[in-house]
Amino acid sequence: MDSQNTAPAAFSSHKMQDAPAAMIDSHSVTKRLQSELMQLMMSNVPGISAFPISDSNLCQWTGTISGPEGTYYEGLTYKISMTFPPNYPYHAPVIRFVSPMWHPNVDMSGNICLDILKEKWSAVYNVQTILLSLQSLLGEPNNASPLNAQAADLWDGNPAEYKKLMMTHYKDIDEINDQ
């Protein structure tokens, strides 16, 4: 693990649970997330967006990703949830697809297999880079370690069948919002 992923305040599990440390942490997490939001809002990259779901808890966000052009997912929009740990950005946020997602690296309950969200997480990543990585994952899956083997097989083997199966799982974002 990179050294930059280590929290400056000696990174050990028992210290993380100290109440005062947690409080200071939660404050700095809030600040960090606030400035990440500002950055995200101001850069205004098309196709990706995210926002906290409540004004009281900045650690829970919801986001939307549009499928990149020239991929199976072009024109579709997916909803995701992002949960930031109290020691963010030293730990990666937990990201899940809320919309049903049929993709080689996403399982049926929306869990994502993406290296930068797991072992390759680094504190230099931020919400915007995560969203961009996810967006590019839609076009370039890692078929070597699939969570959805059928999808991985069909990706190159049978594009028509892939598109068909993927569309049977797709749900419009309005439908999801209405739930």
Next chain:
Amino acid sequence: MPQALLRSPGSTILAAAARLRQRNLLDRLLNWYIDSVRSHFALHGLRAIKSPDIPGIMSDPISIGNSVRRVLSTLCDALHHYMFPISFLYAENSNKEDMLARIRFRHSLNAMIDIALSDHEFQLMAHLLVEHQLAACGRNEEQQIVDREEDEPKRLAFLTGIRQQIDILGVQDRMERIVADVYHTFIPRYVSRQYARIWEQEERQESLMVELKDLIYGPISRCIATLIRRDELLEARLFELATESLVKLGIKEAFDMVIYFPDSIPALEYLKMCLRTQEHRAQLVTAFQNACHARLLHCGANTSDIISFYMSTIKVFRLLEPRGVLLDKVSRPIRRYLRDREDTVKCIVYGMLEVEDANTGDLSELGKELAAASGAQNADAVDDNDYFNMNWVPDPVDAAPDFRNKRSSDFIGSLLSLYDNKEVFVKEIVVVLANRLLELKNYEIDREMMHLELLKLLFGESDLHNSDVMVKDILESKRVDSNIHDPTTVAPGTYPVAGIVHASMLSRLFWPAFRDEDLVLPPVIEEQLNRYSAKFSILKSARKLTWLKRLGTVDVTLELEDRTLDFTVSPDRASMIYLFQDKPTYTLNELMARLNLDEAMTRRALGFWIKNDVLKEDETCKDKYILLERAEERKKKMLLDDAAESSVQTAEEKATEEMRIYWSYVNGMLTNIPALPIDRIQSFLKMLIPKEVGYSRSVDELRDFLTVMVAEEKLEFVSGSYRLKK
């Protein structure tokens, strides 16, 4: 039925009555008689009263009076007629049963009369009659006492006649009710008609009371006392009613008195004297606030008008109540409204700096106030913590819970306290000051320095530090400029700078942001500027001038075939007209390219020259402009008066920039959360926008903003929530 026609009954009838009495059957006779009287009255009596030849309520006072009398006399006759037989059946002053029987009969008659008089039309006529009588006592529209001496006895005689009929009919109660009804509406109406909008003369207020007293204790009281039973308290009650009406009138007119201040001071003094009860104070506050909402606090009013009205309000209510509780209450809506206006700060700052501007109106009073106020700081402040102040009194009970005895007689302080921080004013002051300094032609900054010193007293030294540097820049520029123009310092091999070019050297960091667009100046001028720069670099080694070509002013003299015109204009306008020296027509695009201006700026500059009849747009070809060597017949052009254009980024533009940031937040929010009510959006923005950017808008401001977005079809408002328009 004249009385003479009634004949006494014969002896047989009397004997029959006596027989009935012996057998105790007289009661039955009476019952029968009452029944027949009732049906007779219903058949004939009522018809006589409602007969069509009685003039209606729309006729003149005299015929109404006569009609009332006629109805009453008809009733009197009927009464006599019906009573007549009874006097034979039951002798007067006889035994108890007879008395009771007579009373019983009288009661049933009274009931019939009552029904007759309850007639709606008659009631109206009676009201009108009384009202005419009262009105005849006072002044009429021509301010003349109608009731000449010889008229009064005649009127009183008429009233006495009515009084007698009323006594006969026994309906005094009814009459009293009518009279009371009438004077309760008549006196307030009379007062407000006679004394409305009379504020100026001091004596008038005094004589007004005397006049009212004379009227009430004189003709009105005589008139009423003739008509109904006299009551010792009548005059006092009437007078109380009149004074009460005067106060109400004053309360109603408070708004106008503020407008006409200081001419209305005598009336205000009087109102102050009368404002004794809590009820009146509350009424005054409500009436004033309502008037403000209806007449002032709407988008049709100029901000400067509202501000000057607010200043008058402060003066007026300070006069009415020096403690300031009423002022505190009435000014709240005004202050709230002013806070929401976009150009409030601008107007106040322009006023304080005595800038004349068509859009902000004249508030130079503020500038004078600023100069005056700085001398007498805190002179009349009442300190609640001063325990040795033996004249201390608690705040009145109707003071609002958060009432503070502010020094609200000083307008500047009141206006500055509109906003939570003075920052907004400082920002605007810097912008205005920068513009003013840039417009100077001969480095004469005395006036600006004086204003700056006064403002420093108000806002404190530190906030206006930048402005100090700005002023110093100009002073320094004056020195450098005179040095550059000094002929003895011309270096060999260089050309002197023409005397018409003067520059101000600005310390960029301390001035507000400038618009940094470039402008192509005529080559002659460019040449001069280069010489100026060269000379500057010699004077101040290792320093270089960066020209801000958009700023400053140019004196232009246009020599056309038939006329010579002088203008003082901005450089872009001057450069534009210079182009026409070579060729008389240009298209819009050519001009934009030659001057390096954007379309809006070019059009504005064109508009200026067109307005001054130097250029005109070619009628046959759109966006092509021709120089008018010979003046043409002036056409009525509805060109907008171009607002004095600021070369510095204004506070308004900053606000637009902020709104752009807020919009991206709202957009992001609604992309991910489908629909949100305004409160949630507000709390999101409050919570999520970093402090460095800051979010200080109220819900109302946010709502305005979102409404604009809805109008631009970026948002839609569905069942209480905003969502993105797809």
